[in-house]
Amino acid sequence: MSESSSANEGRTTPETVEILQQRRTIRKFADKPIEPNVVDAIEQAARQTATSESLSAWSVVRIKDPETRAEIARICGHARIARAPLLYVFLVDQHRNLRIAQELGVDPDGASLRSSNIFLQGYADAVLAVHATETAAEAFGLGAVILGSVHNDVPRIVELLHLPSNVFPVLGLGLGYPAKVPELKPRPPKEYQYFDDVYPDDAQTPSMVKALSQYDEDVHDYYERRNPDNPLQGFTSYVAALAQSKLVEQGHIFQSIEDQGFRID
Incomplete structure (x- = not known):
């Protein structure tokens, strides 16, 4: 029997599953720095995230400058974000791969790496990397807040982070030791999110409002x-x-994606 199997004996739920089942959004962090070895372990864990086509079409900017942090907090509408010990912005990044293709003689204007399909693959990769980072962080006792609100002003985020063409912000992520842990937020009933074989016909639930009354x-x-x-x-x-x-x-998100060089068609 392996060491990992032995460690799990007698436990009802594996530790990682417990972490995921107890996940909470943390918006107020303790004034305590995150140890460098913890940061490195979290980032190494995220780098092993599954990636479509093996392109690793995502990257991350660590936000350290106080003025940039304050501006991102303003865009996101959460002043406390500026005080997160660790603040990331995760990106779809095909700029790196397009540079490789161009160096090997491929015309970047015709490269499929700019296509909507590849963009969505990279977007999914970045989201998966955010989730892996969050889960790894929580394993070390940290809390996290995911910031879809970076899309409130994509052009300003692009300007702040000096994002080149074919790079697009996906999510922000603030990490730190929680100053306060809120109670677990309720989620919709499982039967309205998990289905067998096919999506259920609306006739099976004549009134969704009544079905979700509890x-x-x-x-x-x-x-x-x-x-x-x-x-x-x-x-x-x-x-x-x-x-x-x-x-x-308000976000004009598709226009912003095209402005960054991707073809949304």
Whole structure:
């Protein structure tokens, strides 16, 4: 029997699964630096993330400059982000591979590395790397906040980080030792996220709002404890409000992707 098998004997749930099942977003970090060997171990773990076509079409910028941190925090709408001991921005990066192709005689204007398909592959690679980084960090007792809000102003992020063509910001990630650990946030019922063989016909659930009524209550109760002065009414009402908001139109995300040299067609 291997050492790893012996270590797992008598344990109901493997440690990594426990980490994932207890995942929380941490937005307030303790004023404590992360040890360099821990940072290196986290980054080495992320580098082993699965990658499509073996292209490793992602990279990361560590944000150390205080002014850049403050500006990213402003863009993301979270002032505390500037105080995260470790702040990353993960990127789709085909610039590196296009340089390789060009050096080997391939016309970069016609290279498929700029295609929408390859862009999406690189985007997925970057998301996987974020998740691997977060999980590795939590194994060391750190907390994390993932920042999709870097898309609030992509042109400014591009400018701040001096991103060349064919590089695009995907997610930010703040890491640090938690100053406070919130309670576990409720998630939708499993039967509405996991299906067997095919996506279920709508007739099987005539009213999704009724089907999620208990989840609505759970969400409301969670946010009432977290923010009693302005609790979220429930998941379904939140979805309806977001569906009619203009927020999704503000980022002009596809135009920003094309501005960075990718072909979205």
